[in-house]
Amino acid sequence: MAPNKPLKLPLAAAEVDRSAHLRSDATYLDSAWPDAAVLLFCDEKFATNNDQLLFTTGTELGKYQDQSDYFLGVKDAKPFFVRHLESNQIEGVEFKTLREVGSFLSARDIGLAVHAQGLANWHKKHPRCAVCGEKTLVVLAGSVRRCPADQSEHYPRTDSAIIVLVKDEADRILLGRQKVWPKHRFSTFAGFVEPGESFENCVTREVMEEAGVELSQINYLGSQPWPFPASLMIAFEAITHTPQLARPDGEEIEEIRWFTRSDMKNAIADKSLILPLEISVARQMIKAWYGDNADKDLVGNESWR
Incomplete structure (x- = not known):
C-alpha cells in the first residue's frame, strides 16, 4: 500500500x-x-x-x-x-x-x-513566574511574559501530541472510543509526547497502550496547532501486521472497531458512527484514507468529544 x-x-x-x-x-x-x-x-x-x-x-x-x-x-x-x-x-x-x-x-x-x-x-494560565512565583508582566506585544523580580522571561507553552491513523494490510482502519465520549463517537489514536521521547516512539507506545497492536511503516502526514488549550498535533499513519491482537485498554479506550470503506459508509448511514470535527486532524486523516467520496458519504453527526 x-x-x-x-x-x-x-x-x-x-x-x-x-x-x-x-x-x-x-x-x-x-x-x-x-x-x-x-x-x-x-x-x-x-x-x-x-x-x-x-x-x-x-x-x-x-x-x-x-x-x-x-x-x-x-x-x-x-x-x-x-x-x-x-x-x-x-x-x-x-x-x-x-x-x-x-x-x-x-x-x-x-x-x-x-x-x-x-x-x-x-x-x-501562566500569570506568575515559574522561578520565584512573582506576578509576571506581558512584554513584546503578548509574545513573552517577564518577571519584574528576577527578570526571567517566560514563553508560550506548546504541548506536542501525536495522532495516528492505524491501518492493516487489507487497508482497513482501526478507530477507538474513549469512555468520556458520546455513544458511537470514534476517532484515531493520540497522545502526548513524553520527556525524552521521539515522535515515532510515542506513536508506537500510544497505540500499543491503547489498542494493543504493534506498528511498522510509520509515515509522517503533517501537523497543525490545536489550541484546546495548547497542543501541536503531529499526524502519522502506520501499518500493523498484528490486527488480530487489537483490543481496548479498558482505561482510556473502551471500544475499538476495524472499518473498511463500506463499513464506514454504512455506519454513518445508520448513525452507529460519529466522527470527529471537520477541523480536526483525525477527521482529515479519515477522509484522506476514505478517498474522493468522503465529503458525500461521510456526512452526518460530528463531535469534538
Whole structure:
C-alpha cells in the first residue's frame, strides 16, 4: 500500500506574517493600533457575526493596552491584534468557540484565530513566574511574559501530541472510543509526547497502550496547532501486521472497531458512527484514507468529544 499524501489540515493555515521584529517596537504598536483589525476573545470564545470572526478597530476599543492587546502580525500592510477580555458581556455581540466556527473561516482567519487563542490561553494560565512565583508582566506585544523580580522571561507553552491513523494490510482502519465520549463517537489514536521521547516512539507506545497492536511503516502526514488549550498535533499513519491482537485498554479506550470503506459508509448511514470535527486532524486523516467520496458519504453527526 502506498502511504497517504501529506494532509491539508484546516488549522495549519498561516497567511499572516507574524512580523516578530515589530513586537519590540512600541512606537509602531501605538501607531498601528487605531486602524488595526482587532479580534475579541474571552473564555475560549471569539466575538462573531454569522459564524465569522468579528473584527473591530483599535479606535473603537480605545487606547492600546499592552497587558491585554496581543499583536498577531501583518497582512497586506494591515496589522492584526487580539484583545483578551475578562468578560464577554458585550451587548449585541455573540461569542462562539473556534470549534463552532472553524469550518466556516477563511485560511487567513483560521491562522489568526489559532494564534490568538493560543496566546490568550497561555497568558490566562501562566500569570506568575515559574522561578520565584512573582506576578509576571506581558512584554513584546503578548509574545513573552517577564518577571519584574528576577527578570526571567517566560514563553508560550506548546504541548506536542501525536495522532495516528492505524491501518492493516487489507487497508482497513482501526478507530477507538474513549469512555468520556458520546455513544458511537470514534476517532484515531493520540497522545502526548513524553520527556525524552521521539515522535515515532510515542506513536508506537500510544497505540500499543491503547489498542494493543504493534506498528511498522510509520509515515509522517503533517501537523497543525490545536489550541484546546495548547497542543501541536503531529499526524502519522502506520501499518500493523498484528490486527488480530487489537483490543481496548479498558482505561482510556473502551471500544475499538476495524472499518473498511463500506463499513464506514454504512455506519454513518445508520448513525452507529460519529466522527470527529471537520477541523480536526483525525477527521482529515479519515477522509484522506476514505478517498474522493468522503465529503458525500461521510456526512452526518460530528463531535469534538
